[in-house]
Amino acid sequence: MARTGKLDAVYNCKDTGSGAFSTDWAVQDVERGVLKGINPHPWQTDTSNGDWFFNRTDTYKTTDEVVAMLADVVSKNGNLLLNVVMRGDGSLPAESDRLLADLAPWMAANGEAIHGTRPWKIYGEGPTTAVAGAFAEKTSYTPQDIRFTTKGETLYAITLGTPRGQTVITSLAQPNPHERRRVRGCACSASPAASRSARPGRPWSSICLRPCRRVTRAPSRSTSPDEKYRTCTLCASIEYELGEAI
Template structure:
């Protein structure tokens, strides 16, 4: 989600903006019912893992994930139809928001034409997963992640427990299954993302009404009982009283979440499961993770699955369980455990008004992340019909050209003793990704006895690497050879100040250059 979306979600003033006045808020708080009994998930499926925290902590991140470095994500679904960007299904019910204005102008008032009426418009008529996967492989992806279900509560697979799914509405096909077959045919690991955990609270806007004429007090379509299985039952006190929790305390919804996520795991046997937040719902969420891990053990003979979750917002963050995900940001320095950045080259869902990352921005981010023991999970924006936005097409083309020359400096590497040097320091934490690097910013990776130095810009003349000066503490052996990937050996000098390398006038690849350095 965007930083603005997350801040707006958590902001109490939106209660009024969505049509819930102070009097109704007080009434809802006064009518809070006693909390129902917690949902108890079934016992863990056969295997070494249980829902106990210590059991899940014993899991180890598989080597495939540490080697992969780059994954491509299809963060895609019906919310791409209006072409207005992220969180459309929520903000189309918030008067004053541009999504509400667009919806009323384009489709009608949300009391009459709601999000349920957007879903059938998502036809995905130009969706070609085989051709797209070829592009992703060429761009360097070693794993692929399909959206399983977003906050809009619409399942993209043949869901056993939910009639609102892509095999019955919209594309009339198992989108997750189509992606899985294309990815596995090309040797990629396959993952799914679930954003369902937040859906119950996220969508309380759909149950409200305008506070002005001519539709004063006329409820939106989410308030109609026949639509509750899409928009959820009325959203009441836990969210309102606590000022914006990402996850509901409603045990009925916990059961719905568990059954559908386990069905997603069983239907498509993913190698990776991503949750958009912390681990949802305590023991319920941990039981789903145990199921993911145990099914991986049964399928592979050993645990080969990855679970992504965030140290952000609601839910539990347990650093030793799975892989930490950082939305649109990085961690500081070399983290001792593998981690992942998730970001998009544009908005999360297609927007006609979007601003896209350049190929240079994506490739410098990739080099910085990998040098710090991280992976990049990159959403490549698709239009509603399944085709690529022009900026996405250009990005994949340039990434493919870059990977042809420089992939060995990325895939299968590990961090060096120091992640890098240079004048630019990336801020750490989520939503901190607009860093402008220079050719003097260097990032290091290592593999097979070689050290790779990646310049986060296009160098002119020579490259000076201060950390590799003669007699440095990190690598006291003298430099024996320096090669520019795609060009061959280069002249260099190593003195007490730096390793200085003469660069050719014509570089073999754009944006980031990779030097292979070997030592005596």
């Protein structure tokens, strides 16, 4: 601030109920946890793929768990600050090395659905509800749990589990209170687990961004609960280009 005359710093603070936190001047930090729903103010989760330091007896998060938490946090207007465990000499344990190796191709394929995005009208859908608050990050998601982000006129849907068969997005069924425009098309990318099962021993990027041409739509006048959008298998990030209003 002394150099530029501008305040470029961000102050993060935990809301413990002590009165030390205020949205007027601080960004809420939730250690090893998430918030419930879309927060109107930017916030942050800080967590680690294991302990905060190298611990021989500790357990580590899988890549799928880290990706699911990232998508959940971003869909709710948050940022994810991820600590990656290192040994005292700066080398990486196998679990941390695997995580970074896994995240690189996932981000190459799906980073557009994360970076520079904003929350949609709802953060997501699905049967699983994460417990809100600090130190409550042990949530087991399913392929039916989906998180939404937006960028411009593009809507992204990220599944929090590896799809088996078709992925159904009920929030885009017509009529719905969120979006009147029809889905015009989609492009799909593979999740880490889906890529491993589909192409054993090969880079995930080999099936990233493949076209999705198996989108079907129920009649617009139907009120059947089966009226849903369906997408192809092996989808982790589904990009919908919205057409004209119905």
